Amino acid sequence: MNSKIAKAIRDSKAYLCMECGKCTGTCPVSRYNHGYSPRILVNKAIRSGNHDLLKDKNIWACLTCKLCDERCPAAIEYIDLTLTTRLEAKKIGEGALCSHGGAAQSLMRIMTTPELEQKRLDWIDNDLKTTQQGDVLYFVGCMPYFDILFSDIKVNTLQAARASVKILNKLGITPVVLPQERCCGHDLLWSGDMENFEKLARHNIEEITKSGAKRIVFSCPEGYRTFKIDYPRYFGTHFRVEHITETIARAISNGELKMKNLEKVVTFQDPCRLGRHLRIYDEPRKAITSVPGLQLNEMARSRQRAICCGVSAWMSCSTYSKSIQRARLTEAKETGADLFVLSCPKCEIHFQCAMSDEKAGNDTRIETIQLVTLIADALEDG
Amino acid sequence: MRQGDKKSGDSTIMPNSKNTVTQQSRDKTTGFEPKIVAFCCNWCSYPAADGAGVARLQYPTNIKIVRVMCGGRVTPSFVLKAFELGADGVLVATCHFEDCHYMFGARKAADVHKITERLTAMLGIEKERLKLDWISSAEASKFARVAKEFTETIRKLGPSAIKKSPYATDEIIENE
Ligand code: SF4
Ligand code: SF4
Ligand code: SF4
Numbered sequence: 001m002n003s004k005i006a007k008a009i010r011d012s013k014a015y016l017c018m019e020c021g022k023c024t025g026t027c028p029v030s031r032y033n034h035g036y037s038p039r040i041l042v043n044k045a046i047r048s049g050n051h052d053l054l055k056d057k058n059i060w061a062c063l064t065c066k067l068c069d070e071r072c073p074a075a076i077e078y079i080d081l082t083l084t085t086r087l088e089a090k091k092i093g094e095g096a097l098c099s100h101g102g103a104a105q106s107l108m109r110i111m112t113t114p115e116l117e118q119k120r121l122d123w124i125d126n127d128l129k130t131t132q133q134g135d136v137l138y139f140v141g142c143m144p145y146f147d148i149l150f151s152d153i154k155v156n157t158l159q160a161a162r163a164s165v166k167i168l169n170k171l172g173i174t175p176v177v178l179p180q181e182r183c184c185g186h187d188l189l190w191s192g193d194m195e196n197f198e199k200l201a202r203h204n205i206e207e208i209t210k211s212g213a214k215r216i217v218f219s220c221p222e223g224y225r226t227f228k229i230d231y232p233r234y235f236g237t238h239f240r241v242e243h244i245t246e247t248i249a250r251a252i253s254n255g256e257l258k259m260k261n262l263e264k265v266v267t268f269q270d271p272c273r274l275g276r277h278l279r280i281y282d283e284p285r286k287a288i289t290s291v292p293g294l295q296l297n298e299m300a301r302s303r304q305r306a307i308c309c310g311v312s313a314w315m316s317c318s319t320y321s322k323s324i325q326r327a328r329l330t331e332a333k334e335t336g337a338d339l340f341v342l343s344c345p346k347c348e349i350h351f352q353c354a355m356s357d358e359k360a361g362n363d364t365r366i367e368t369i370q371l372v373t374l375i376a377d378a379l380e381d382g
Numbered sequence: 383m384r385q386g387d388k389k390s391g392d393s394t395i396m397p398n399s400k401n402t403v404t405q406q407s408r409d410k411t412t413g414f415e416p417k418i419v420a421f422c423c424n425w426c427s428y429p430a431a432d433g434a435g436v437a438r439l440q441y442p443t444n445i446k447i448v449r450v451m452c453g454g455r456v457t458p459s460f461v462l463k464a465f466e467l468g469a470d471g472v473l474v475a476t477c478h479f480e481d482c483h484y485m486f487g488a489r490k491a492a493d494v495h496k497i498t499e500r501l502t503a504m505l506g507i508e509k510e511r512l513k514l515d516w517i518s519s520a521e522a523s524k525f526a527r528v529a530k531e532f533t534e535t536i537r538k539l540g541p542s543a544i545k546k547s548p549y550a551t552d553e554i555i556e557n558e
Contacts, residue, residue, distance in 0.1 A: 100458075100459055101457050101458075101459030101460065101463075102463065103457065103458045103459035103462055103501075106459060106462035106463050106465075106466045107462060107501065107505070109466050110462065110465060110505055110544055111505070112545070113543055113544045113545045115543045116505060116543060116544070117506040118504060118505055118506045119503060119506060120504055145501060145504060148497060148500045148501050148504065149458065149497065149501065151497060
């Protein structure tokens, strides 16, 4: 047996699987794609060694949303096993089917070139204060690229970046924004491309260290997860990292943010990276409920039980993804909310994509807004 | 420019180099043969390239043609992949709007091209490295001219900064 997989089976405790099938029962992919079952993959791993497993196309179908880990009575870390499986499968030339012809992956791999002189700061409006040296850094991520690539479905993820800087400015912080920041590498890592993930990571670590930043603020949950879990475990980094909703929640507790009235009913989507991966459930809710007039109606499946947006790392997007998205949008709509509050650029893109389908019914159409944008809009002037 | 000629590409024999910047870029491009990918549509630009061959019109071998059924099929991923794999320049050639075989394909190609241009600009890829042109099947000589001019433009620019990434498993386009 492949020694890396053997180790992953030990570390993830996959050997404890009792074949109860709760993972498959709860998995949003399995619900629509009946050929996909995490239980079967776990058993393939522990029974037949790796060959069968590494060549199985299903290892690329998982959203790594961690919902099954939440339910597993044996507390198996399925997504960690999946990550190792993918890293090993990539080595023998396997790979996922990439959405959009692999455009996102190409962007990310091109970014591994150290000499690249990107022009990625156009979004910074004149009223926003940013710098190149300082204690606090705002990590933008791939949003500048996404907004161009998905201009046809009218996404505007950069609004969240502007809102984040605006809120930081309001708190008296002028964040560093790096002109030569790279993709954090999250998507390449989860699609098994360790080599390019490492190149991106090393570049970012070097640039951030040069900027003198001690604390990094994220609005993108994937970047946050990558810096909080993956950079330290693979490259030994010690940056202090936080999600903008943590920054906001703390500022609200300290009475530093004053909000005006906003008469709206909203519901909130827990991104899988922010929620189940990092256990941040309360901070976004605290931010929402601190806006006077705003009413939060929870979806039937929220917090630990939240269903993810249907695509991960730009791979394996399919009709199953669309079914997951439609079901989630319907759920959001059923809360009676006027606004669907998101806090991940990918959620915005994938949901927007589902809604831009001409055949999508009105029961799946709901206005979306990023949480940071909502808060920035609700800030008292002055 | 004489640099187009491989044998006389030695920059020291260029008589009029006025400043060091030009000198450097010449040094950098000495012996440099650009790798260029051309996406040509099946109904206009590809037959034009074919016609250039039949008519024995010379155009640089640096151009590697990828035939697509329609220019409208060329998404940003095509162009980005070519750059990722080490192309120094990418040409997208379609029918003229009026005689597009699929009526709207060439227009779609032009729309999508704008998105691709914005992406490559943000990546810091020089805008001269990406070109869209309209070449009908009767314009063999235009194809040869565009191919020559584009190759010279890229030759002057020098090699692309992008390093081929290890997981770009597909065959890289190589000149001998
Ligand atoms: S991580 Fe999510 S998508 Fe993957 S098997 Fe578990 S529940 Fe299904
Ligand atoms: S929920 Fe856990 S124990 Fe049950 S089948 Fe899935 S992995 Fe095995
Ligand atoms: S849901 Fe839409 S935007 Fe997301 S990967 Fe699939 S096709 Fe692309």
